[in-house]
Amino acid sequence: MLFSEIYGSYFNVLASVLEEAIAGTLTQNRIDEIAAEKAFSESSLRIVSALESGEWLLLNRNFDTPVKNVPTMPLTILQKRWMKALLGDPRVKLFDPPAEGLEDVEPLYSQDVFEYFDRYDDGDPYDDEEYIARFRAILSAIKNRRKVHIVFSGGKGKEHSWVCIPHSLEYSPKDDKFRLGITMPSKNPNREFSHAIINLARIKSCEMANALEPEEGHEPTRETETLSFELIDERNALERAMLHFSHLEKETRRLDENRYSITLRYDRDDETEMLIRVLSFGAKLRVTSPESFIEKIRERLKKQRTLNK
Numbered sequence: 001m002l003f004s005e006i007y008g009s010y011f012n013v014l015a016s017v018l019e020e021a022i023a024g025t026l027t028q029n030r031i032d033e034i035a036a037e038k039a040f041s042e043s044s045l046r047i048v049s050a051l052e053s054g055e056w057l058l059l060n061r062n063f064d065t066p067v068k069n070v071p072t073m074p075l076t077i078l079q080k081r082w083m084k085a086l087l088g089d090p091r092v093k094l095f096d097p098p099a100e101g102l103e104d105v106e107p108l109y110s111q112d113v114f115e116y117f118d119r120y121d122d123g124d125p126y127d128d129e130e131y132i133a134r135f136r137a138i139l140s141a142i143k144n145r146r147k148v149h150i151v152f153s154g155g156k157g158k159e160h161s162w163v164c165i166p167h168s169l170e171y172s173p174k175d176d177k178f179r180l181g182i183t184m185p186s187k188n189p190n191r192e193f194s195h196a197i198i199n200l201a202r203i204k205s206c207e208m209a210n211a212l213e214p215e216e217g218h219e220p221t222r223e224t225e226t227l228s229f230e231l232i233d234e235r236n237a238l239e240r241a242m243l244h245f246s247h248l249e250k251e252t253r254r255l256d257e258n259r260y261s262i263t264l265r266y267d268r269d270d271e272t273e274m275l276i277r278v279l280s281f282g283a284k285l286r287v288t289s290p291e292s293f294i295e296k297i298r299e300r301l302k303k304q305r306t307l308n309k
Helices: 005-023 028-038 041-053 077-086 129-143 237-244 268-279 291-308
Strands: 146-153 159-172 177-185 193-199 203-211 224-232 249-254 259-267 285-289
Touching: 005 028, 005 041, 028 041, 129 146, 129 159, 129 203, 224 237, 224 268, 259 268, 268 291, 285 291
Parallel strands: none
Antiparallel strands: 146 159, 146 203, 159 177, 177 193, 224 259, 224 285, 249 259
């Protein structure tokens, strides 16, 4: 592992403890607070116990330390090479991350080592300067609580011009696209606001508008759905399922030697993508509920059969 969460937390906690010990401000309460803030719960107990018992000869009973200099954790060459490789990803470049200190470092790998077989080929134009500018403008508006004036092309090609509140940017691995979640005044007299999802590549222009009022800008409550299915673990089906649905809250239960029951919770707006992913497992996966999702599978298979004929 290039970056260890477990050992990383140990080192960061001890670095903070020793920094305060060197400054002469360390107390037992501060040790407990630092460990609780920066370590995992089980790591916190282990760190505090080792310091108190003297197992780690870093502190004495007066909270002094023989360490003279504040600890630092410089990156290794391997870590720097991995970070330089990440900077080669065009999606990472959208966020304009700093590259100071990596100028003379060779990337650990290049982007052409990856071959994608489970996503569409018409992803967003990540190298397009206008797309990059719109992405960063929207990201800035979200961070700084500003409205935006966007002009975009709708699903049927009709052009729309809206002043709205951006509240989220989401990435779809299957589509290789970013989507913008917005809130705007509703035309429905029974609703104060309406919400929409827009593919970022459809946005033709984006300009910063007014700052949000304190009562504005609340992100809409996500509407989630629950999906249950049985999976036969043949040809690495279980491993593929854990990878496909790794970003979702899930419960997995073993039924017998090679059969599993899995329950997922997903965003209702992502139902079409979920349908595609489920169908990709073929006969190795059988949806057990809800009935509405099963009916959508039947409809999609009927359409596919008609197209094949």
